Amino acid sequence: IRRARFVGTGSYLPANIVTNADLASRVETSDEWIVERTGIRQRHLAAEGEFTSDLAVAAGQRALDAAGLSARDIDLLVVATATPDQTFPATATVVQNKLGMGDGAAFDVAAVCSGFLYGLSIVEAMLRAGQHKRALLIGAETFSRILDWEDRGTCVLFGDGAGAAVLIAEETDEATGQGVLATRLHAEGAHNQLLYVDGGPSSTGTVGKLRMAGREVFRHAVVNLAGVVREVLDAADLQESQIDWIVPHQANLRILDATARKLGLGMDRVIVTVDQHANTSAASVPLALDQGVQDGRVKAGDLLILEAMGGGFTWGASAVRW
Ligand code: ACO
Numbered sequence: 001i002r003r004a005r006f007v008g009t010g011s012y013l014p015a016n017i018v019t020n021a022d023l024a025s026r027v028e029t030s031d032e033w034i035v036e037r038t039g040i041r042q043r044h045l046a047a048e049g050e051f052t053s054d055l056a057v058a059a060g061q062r063a064l065d066a067a068g069l070s071a072r073d074i075d076l077l078v079v080a081t082a083t084p085d086q087t088f089p090a091t092a093t094v095v096q097n098k099l100g101m102g103d104g105a106a107f108d109v110a111a112v113c114s115g116f117l118y119g120l121s122i123v124e125a126m127l128r129a130g131q132h133k134r135a136l137l138i139g140a141e142t143f144s145r146i147l148d149w150e151d152r153g154t155c156v157l158f159g160d161g162a163g164a165a166v167l168i169a170e171e172t173d174e175a176t177g178q179g180v181l182a183t184r185l186h187a188e189g190a191h192n193q194l195l196y197v198d199g200g201p202s203s204t205g206t207v208g209k210l211r212m213a214g215r216e217v218f219r220h221a222v223v224n225l226a227g228v229v230r231e232v233l234d235a236a237d238l239q240e241s242q243i244d245w246i247v248p249h250q251a252n253l254r255i256l257d258a259t260a261r262k263l264g265l266g267m268d269r270v271i272v273t274v275d276q277h278a279n280t281s282a283a284s285v286p287l288a289l290d291q292g293v294q295d296g297r298v299k300a301g302d303l304l305i306l307e308a309m310g311g312g313f314t315w316g317a318s319a320v321r322w
Contacts, residue, residue: 003179010062039253043159056140080115113310115282139282163286249308
């Protein structure tokens with residue numbers, strides 16, 4: 001059967017590291033409060049003049065290098081982002097041009113923190129349908145540009161970064177073959193007001209700032225994420241005990257811990273980067289994936305569960321045989 005298989009990953013973080021102590025000099029907070037409530041110790045922030053597309057290009061090039069491919073080999077480019085360079089054109093077309101990709105399809109996906117999962121579902125379906133052969137999927141964000149730096153309840157939680165993956169269409173053996181085995185997506189627009197940006201081109205004509213009811217988001221996250229992971233395991237005819245690695249969206253260590261616990265898994269099965277990167281929205285899943293690949297934890301044949309939830313709400317999970 002035809003499947004989409006990951007053949008390379010890459011990531012990029014801006015050079016500027018901001019610690020919790022650095023933030024404590026800007027707003028009334030402390031390293032102790034942030035670490036205890038979130039597990040976050042530091043985040044990377046983009047420099048002035050460094051855009052989402054720049055982060056995406058750096059991560060994308062590294063994923064291409066890891067796959068041994070050039071931008072010219074790619075015929076589908078998808079960028080998941082909630083912080084595009086401009087309202088339009090799509091950041092993907094900016095990245096396409098900067099990478100020197102040629103004239104393959106290029107577009108953005110907007111599903112906030114679930115963007116990489118939504119993008120993966122689209123890319124996987126297009127590859128499996130035979131419409132495209134080799135795809136570059138990037139999650140890239142500069143959330144520092146939409147944070148209210150006077151709101152200590154949100155500004156300490158996010159960071160900037162980008163992660164990328166190259167996927168190819170491949171004929172494989174149904175039972176043992178590598179690739180994306182199943183993906184499930186959800187959205188619940190009734191919860192729009194729990195996590196949103198208070199501006200936009202059609203409503204206020206401004207960019208706006210991120211607003212969040214943190215406690216409510218937390219409550220929904222654990223239930224939704226555990227639910228969609230079970231759903232995707234069922235779809236792939238697999239059990240919790242067969243999971244080698246959970247590669248989650250990195251919002252908060254307590255969410256990762258509670259979700260793993262609900263699935264009956266220890267934190268030794270979870271790839272954690274939230275302490276180093278904070279929440280990088282659509283970039284966090286591919287950043288964590290690249291980390292696991294680079295440090296040798298993720299090996300050929302492993303069963304990975306990618307999962308994320310974010311504004312909308314949107315959420316999703318994917319089962320991948322590496
Ligand atoms: N430093 C110090 N004190 C703070 C800070 C801060 N940075 N932020 C808030 N506080 C204070 C509040 O003002 C409040 O004080 P009060 O009791 O005097 O009013 C107190 O700390 C408790 O605030 P809560 O918001 O109730 O604290 P909570 O334990 O819920 O933790 C947090 C807040 C960390 C935001 C938590 O709710 C959370 O992580 N929620 C999930 C949100 C999330 O991760 N969203 C990401 C996007 S969605 C996703 O990716 C899943």
